[in-house]
Amino acid sequence: MLSNMCSLILFFICTGGILGVNGYEVKSVSVMEGDSVTLHTNVTKIKRRDQILWMFGPQETRIAEIYKKSIDMYNSNETFGDRLNLDNQTGSLTITNISITNSGLYKLQIFSNKETLYKRFNVTVYAHLPIPVISSQSSSSLSSSSKCVVLCSVLNVTDVSLSWYKGNSLLSSINVSDLNIRLSLSLEIEYQDTNTYRCVLNNTITNQTQHLNISDICLDSVPLYSYWKRVMPSLVYALVGVASVALLVFYVRSEQKAKAKISL
Known part of the structure; x- marks a missing residue:
């Protein structure tokens, strides 16, 4: 008992x-x-x-x-x-x-x-999430000359998920629980790709999205295109300036010829 x-x-x-x-x-x-x-x-x-x-x-x-x-x-x-x-x-x-x-x-x-x-x-x-930054990798690291590799990166984040989307379809994702360094996720695409891509950083409460502009990010990584993109504005301004001067000279000479005929 x-x-x-x-x-x-x-x-x-x-x-x-x-x-x-x-x-x-x-x-x-x-x-x-x-x-x-x-x-x-x-x-x-x-x-x-x-x-x-x-x-x-x-x-x-x-x-x-x-x-x-x-x-x-x-x-x-x-x-x-x-x-x-x-x-x-x-x-x-x-x-x-x-x-x-x-x-x-x-x-x-x-x-x-x-x-x-x-x-x-x-x-x-x-903490409030930063907006992801998208950049292109060096051309020497590309697996094919017709493709572009871009990186989506964030700094000093914890308990987040970083993902690439093609339209509404998830392509790749990485999760971290304790990280205070640079977090990056790569994506390889064709230069002529016309699809829409976005990089999304999110936690359980909110998210931040950065859209990929292929023409700005990928084509800038091609040396010849990047060179002409930098040179073209100056070249256009120079051509416009030369054309303006030529028109002014033509106008002045026309005026001088007209005055000469009147004086005769």
Whole structure:
């Protein structure tokens, strides 16, 4: 009988530990840097003797608490400044102008007369994405003289996907979770290709797109075309100037001949 009772007590202790510490649901929340996010308690209205405690990070540092309708803010100057707000009716936590350093695990404990509730929020803050840059590779690296190799590149990005699309069809993609260097993805196309291509950088919240202009990017990598593209404007201006001077000389001489005839 005693052994059965001990087994039962041990079962409840283990079960309670799993549900109270490791077993409750973790809600994932994604937000852009600079935006505001609210972590909801799902409490309709706090009772006077209810206690709501918010903690942040692996050390479970207390950041905000409501007890007997009194609100206390902890650690606000170090991590969050004055960017934390507690709803005095529901206990929901709002973080304004959120920063990358505010990413992490937020823990909520709700103590009432009837029960104790636990919640977790895994908040991921994403930086604003840069616009990808498209450039051509050196002609010496081309596998064929009729083809152009272009690179789509971005700098200092994390938790993103970089992809090439032909119209709406995905051609290639690369994913990175922790990277703070140059990220590039190449694409090989024909010089005379008339399809539309775009490079897309995205995370779970937003994306940035750069469209490929084949004539500007690829043909510029052909030395002869690039040379004539640089020289042609000057050549046109020179021809226009010569033509203008010739017309002016012709006009002056015509005027002189007309005056000579009149004087005779």
